Amino acid sequence: SQTIHQWPATLVQPVGSPLSLECTVEGTSNPNLYWYRQAAGRGLQLLFYSVGIGQISSEVPQNLSASRPQDRQFILSSKKLLLSDSGFYLCVGSVRRGALPSSYNEQFFGPGTRLTVL
Amino acid sequence: SQQGEEDPQALSIQEGENATMNCSYKTSINNLQWYRQNSGRGLVHLILIRSNEREKHSGRLRVTLDTSKKSSSLLITASRAADTASYFCATAIPKSRRALTFGSGTRLQVQP
Numbered sequence: 001s002q003t004i005h006q007w008p009a010t011l012v013q014p015v016g017s018p019l020s021l022e023c024t025v026e027g028t029s030n031p032n033l034y035w036y037r038q039a040a041g042r043g044l045q046l047l048f049y050s051v052g053i054g055q056i057s058s059e060v061p062q063n064l065s066a067s068r069p070q071d072r073q074f075i076l077s078s079k080k081l082l083l084s085d086s087g088f089y090l091c092v093g094s095v096r097r098g099a100l101p102s103s104y105n106e107q108f109f110g111p112g113t114r115l116t117v118l
Numbered sequence: 119s120q121q122g123e124e125d126p127q128a129l130s131i132q133e134g135e136n137a138t139m140n141c142s143y144k145t146s147i148n149n150l151q152w153y154r155q156n157s158g159r160g161l162v163h164l165i166l167i168r169s170n171e172r173e174k175h176s177g178r179l180r181v182t183l184d185t186s187k188k189s190s191s192l193l194i195t196a197s198r199a200a201d202t203a204s205y206f207c208a209t210a211i212p213k214s215r216r217a218l219t220f221g222s223g224t225r226l227q228v229q230p
Contacts, residue, residue: 049217094217
């Protein structure tokens with residue numbers, strides 16, 4: 001079965017410092033990959049998604065960027081963190097399962113990274 | 119605005135009682151999913167219900183879907199303290215390549 005690895009689990013960074021969060025996938029190839037952010041007490045907000053190497057789509061304007069240098073690697077970055085970047089960052093993968101007309105999307109989730117910007 | 123919105127935002131019940139959470143969405147869907155999250159950790163998939171299904175069961179979970187009202191409900195029967203968590207419904211974001219949109223969730227507290 002597919003697995004997503006994320007690290008670190010927690011991170012405390014000063015305002016203005018750079019950020020790099022990495023997400024790697026095992027057990028499947030060519031997944032769609034997503035970065036979500038969850039602010040305290042809120043739901044998950046989609047930040048970026050990628051359908052393949054080098055292909056990134058941004059859902060909301062923000063201080064962050066994403067890259068997909070390899071099929072199973074998805075990176076979230078920032079050059080200068082803001083206080084508002086604090087939150088829980090979740091990497092999610094998605095693959096298509098089954099055959100039409102009963103096919104469906106299966107999502108699998110990483111453990112997340114809790115980022116605190118001070 | 120968010121596609122899936124849950125209510126209530128918070129729910130506190132006693133062990134053994136049933137917990138019902140509701141979710142509303144705005145656009146047409148192929149399916150709707152319910153997830154559970156413990157204390158800001160990763161999400162666990164609970165159940166998926168397709169747009170042509172009206173009800174689905176999984177253990178103590180019962181999910182209903184009313185596509186005419188664009189709403190779904192999650193019922194947890196005979197709740198346990200271990201059911202304490204946040205519960206989210208999720209639907210696909212149109213034109214976002216299988217990405218999901220989540221509501222703000224229902225925080226369920228089951229008192230022992």
